[in-house]
Amino acid sequence: MNVTLIIGIIFAALAGLLHFLIAYMEMFAWEGPLARKTFGGSAEEARPFTFYAYNQGLYNGFLAVEAIAGVIIALVGMKTIGVTLMIAATASMLCAAIGLVAKDSSFKSAAMKQGTLPLLGLLFIIIGLTL
Structure with missing residues (x-):
């Protein structure tokens, strides 16, 4: 695994822990x-x-489990399955944050807290997959 993908995995793990x-x-x-x-x-x-x-x-909780399971599965060598789970989890988390602020802009701060780690995880994972 390349460094960029590992950074994405770390952010996905942090997003999962935050959602726990x-x-x-x-x-x-x-x-x-x-x-x-x-x-x-x-x-x-x-x-x-x-x-x-x-x-x-x-x-x-289910999103957190999905993200952490993806991290563990990728780290034990089943990269495709693990990365797929991490992408699904972080994309869902990010969409929830976007939906929150789209519904009511007064929740911008909450959406930023909820969505930053998933966004970074998603970006680094996707970039890491293309390298």
Whole structure:
């Protein structure tokens, strides 16, 4: 594997880890201090949305698993399968970030946090594949 592809794999892994954290907050710590600091509002304001946050957390968790599985699979030698999983995961993460800011531009900061690592992963992986 070339250096550019390895950099892409590192960014895909970081994107997966970030989405694991987001999934944890949405699924298990929705009313907790980290989730409230991250997403805003008080625990009381968040409480009515617990079910929806949990469901959203499942999506983020699955994307995280897909990205991390792709990293592991690529690193153990099944590059095509691993890279395919990483591309699917990071592209989905990036599209979610774009969709967030497209729906409401006041979420620009959140979209940047959510989408930067997947974007870098996707770019470096694609460039690394062409070298």
